[in-house]
Amino acid sequence: MFSSFRFNWLLSTAALAPQICVVGSGPAGFYTAQHLLKHHRLARVDIYEKLPVPFGLVRFGVAPDHPEVKNVINTFTQTAHSDRCAYYGNVTIGKDVMVKELQRAYHAVVLSYGAEDNRILGIPGENLSGVYSARAFVGWYNGLPENRDLKPDLSSETAVVLGQGNVALDVARVLLSPLDILRKTDITEGSLAAIACSKVKRVWLVGRRGPLQVAFTIKELREMINLPGTRPLLDPADFTGLGDVIKDIPRPRKRLTELMIKSAREKPGEKEAALWASATKEWGLKFQRSPLEVLPATDGKQARGIRMAVTRLEGSGESARAVPTGEVEELECGLILSSIGYRSLPLDSSIPFDPKLGIIPNSLGRVQGAPGLYCSGWVKRGPTGVIITTMNDSFDTAQSVLEDLQTGVLNLSNSKEGFKSVRSILHSRGVHPVTFSDWEKIDAAEVARGKLAGKPREKIVDPQEMLQLISH
Amino acid sequence: CPYTGCRCSTGTLVAVAQLALTSCNLFDSSADRVTVHFINRDGERLTATAKEGESLLEVVVNQNLSIDGFGACEGTLACSTCHLIFEEDVFQKLDAITDEELDMLDLAYGLTDTSRLGCQVCVKKAMDGLTVQVPAEVADMRRELEVGKQSK
Numbered sequence: 271m272f273s274s275f276r277f278n279w280l281l282s283t284a285a286l287a288p289q290i291c292v293v294g295s296g297p298a299g300f301y302t303a304q305h306l307l308k309h310h311r312l313a314r315v316d317i318y319e320k321l322p323v324p325f326g327l328v329r330f331g332v333a334p335d336h337p338e339v340k341n342v343i344n345t346f347t348q349t350a351h352s353d354r355c356a357y358y359g360n361v362t363i364g365k366d367v368m369v370k371e372l373q374r375a376y377h378a379v380v381l382s383y384g385a386e387d388n389r390i391l392g393i394p395g396e397n398l399s400g401v402y403s404a405r406a407f408v409g410w411y412n413g414l415p416e417n418r419d420l421k422p423d424l425s426s427e428t429a430v431v432l433g434q435g436n437v438a439l440d441v442a443r444v445l446l447s448p449l450d451i452l453r454k455t456d457i458t459e460g461s462l463a464a465i466a467c468s469k470v471k472r473v474w475l476v477g478r479r480g481p482l483q484v485a486f487t488i489k490e491l492r493e494m495i496n497l498p499g500t501r502p503l504l505d506p507a508d509f510t511g512l513g514d515v516i517k518d519i520p521r522p523r524k525r526l527t528e529l530m531i532k533s534a535r536e537k538p539g540e541k542e543a544a545l546w547a548s549a550t551k552e553w554g555l556k557f558q559r560s561p562l563e564v565l566p567a568t569d570g571k572q573a574r575g576i577r578m579a580v581t582r583l584e585g586s587g588e589s590a591r592a593v594p595t596g597e598v599e600e601l602e603c604g605l606i607l608s609s610i611g612y613r614s615l616p617l618d619s620s621i622p623f624d625p626k627l628g629i630i631p632n633s634l635g636r637v638q639g640a641p642g643l644y645c646s647g648w649v650k651r652g653p654t655g656v657i658i659t660t661m662n663d664s665f666d667t668a669q670s671v672l673e674d675l676q677t678g679v680l681n682l683s684n685s686k687e688g689f690k691s692v693r694s695i696l697h698s699r700g701v702h703p704v705t706f707s708d709w710e711k712i713d714a715a716e717v718a719r720g721k722l723a724g725k726p727r728e729k730i731v732d733p734q735e736m737l738q739l740i741s742h
Numbered sequence: 743c744p745y746t747g748c749r750c751s752t753g754t755l756v757a758v759a760q761l762a763l764t765s766c767n768l769f770d771s772s773a774d775r776v777t778v779h780f781i782n783r784d785g786e787r788l789t790a791t792a793k794e795g796e797s798l799l800e801v802v803v804n805q806n807l808s809i810d811g812f813g814a815c816e817g818t819l820a821c822s823t824c825h826l827i828f829e830e831d832v833f834q835k836l837d838a839i840t841d842e843e844l845d846m847l848d849l850a851y852g853l854t855d856t857s858r859l860g861c862q863v864c865v866k867k868a869m870d871g872l873t874v875q876v877p878a879e880v881a882d883m884r885r886e887l888e889v890g891k892q893s894k
Contacts, residue, residue, distance in 0.1 A: 338818035489845040522848035661811045662879040
């Protein structure tokens with residue numbers, strides 16, 4: 271089926287170069303671009319990004335102590351170096367140039383701008399000092415410019431993370447990791463200094479449902495269990511009878527649950543017992559607790575605890591629902607991180623957007639009711655999944671674009687100017703795009719600064735400093 | 743290189759010969775050569791000549807095989823994009839799987855009982871003629887269903 275694309279373009283009498291634009295330079299944007307460039311010999315792909323620097327959540331989301339996950343940057347860099355690909359950073363679609371203007375300049379526009387916001391708890395006290403979204407906290411330690419002044423309050427002993435996904439584990443791990451490990455990563459200098467003064471000794475990951483509904487995955491859990499200097503606090507009672515329930519479930523969920531059961535119920539081996547005995551920090555999982563209210567301290571401004579509803583489960587497996595029992599519990603804590611999901615925002619009033627699902631309505635990546643408009647990644651599917659999920663999804667959207675090029679749904683006889691027309695629009699609005707080689711200068715500077723500190727890089731967190739570096 | 747099938751980027755004969763002499767054992771080249779077939783997602787068979795000891799990921803990368811998105815994390819057990827499906831009898835003879843590999847394999851699309859990660863399986867002489875399947879992705883399956891629906 272796919273090889274027919276390669277034959278048919280040879281047969282067309284006027285082989286015109288499709289001009290395609292991708293909005294967003296994270297994994298979705300780059301993988302969509304990569305697939306288009308590979309499977310169409312003439313297509314030109316321009317990738318736009320609102321920050322000066324590329325790579326989205328690979329740079330700003332993946333934890334500093336997970337550098338292997340960031341290896342995808344190498345394949346993205348290769349794509350950016352293709353002579354039919356161009357990167358334009360420091361350009362905000364929806365402000366510096368509108369989607370309709372992009373549609374006039376390109377045959378196809380792919381929206382891959384991800385999820386820049388987070389779901390809110392919607393409970394009283396959510397705006398007290400000491401309460402942050404995990405998304406902002408991750409942005410803070412990863413150098414996302416908009417979160418650089420977060421100044422999270424790390425002065426209390428107990429932190430509560432609401433949510434039991436991989437992001438929840440990431441923030442718990444960064445809060446409790448030995449400094450010797452963190453200081454060798456690309457965590458920002460500013461956040462490392464703050465964590466060095468942190469008083470946080472205990473982190474609870476709180477979920478509304480039970481052990482069978484945890485959203486984190488086994489590699490990350492294993493890492494947490496083995497985190498030096500820490501001990502896990504898992505209540506054996508939470509895992510009673512689970513061994514039988516998981517006998518016939520799919521292997522991934524089974525192994526994950528078995529690891530939790532083992533850590534909660536089995537006596538630790540000699541080595542583990544010694545590590546846990548000398549641990550100065552601890553972390554645990556609390557199940558069937560749904561947040562009701564963040565409780566204020568006497569000054570009325572600071573969080574001092576959280577009140578939670580005790581729930582029971584109706585149904586089982588992935589579709590189990592947490593129902594309040596009427597019982598209530600309070601947990602003392604001065605730091606609360608809500609890790610209940612990222613959320614996409616509408617880019618531009620002209621684009622269809624489903625506010626309930628937080629996605630652009632689409633079918634196989636084709637935006638509904640908007641010919642020539644496509645979407646890939648989290649803004650298409652919702653903000654879950656790892657890089658491979660986004661990769662597959664992006665290839666899928668790229669396939670839709672390729673099909674539409676082949677069948678003539680995208681009419682190549684309408685010639686499009688691509689970046690040529692966008693450049694003059696940006697120029698008239700005083701916007702200076704950052705090129706990929708400009709990024710490479712910023713990259714080199716970060717790596718050089720990092721070398722002085724024994725880190726892979728020292729991220730520049732001020733966009734103005736980035737622009738000055740490349741003399742914009 | 744006509745002896746080993748290794749591809750290099752330089753074009754000159756001299757360079758090829760030098761490369762052949764330094765990186766391959768010309769006198770015992772047949773012992774190094776292991777033929778591996780990859781059935782790609784679109785059904786196309788990609789045949790490569792591997793060196794004993796190379797991982798299947800290295801074979802794909804070194805031979806520049808056209809498998810989309812293969813090996814995103816570059817063999818560091820941080821993704822599942824080098825997922826391959828083996829024939830039962832070959833699968834049984836592979837070196838034991840570690841917990842670390844299982845942890846990542848568990849996240850792979852289209853997981854089967856004879857799945858492994860290509861970055862963890864090294865080519866052995868006994869594997870000569872091996873055929874592995876690149877798994878179809880979930881997204882592809884949905885596309886088949888969608889196309890099926892539209893044609894009704």
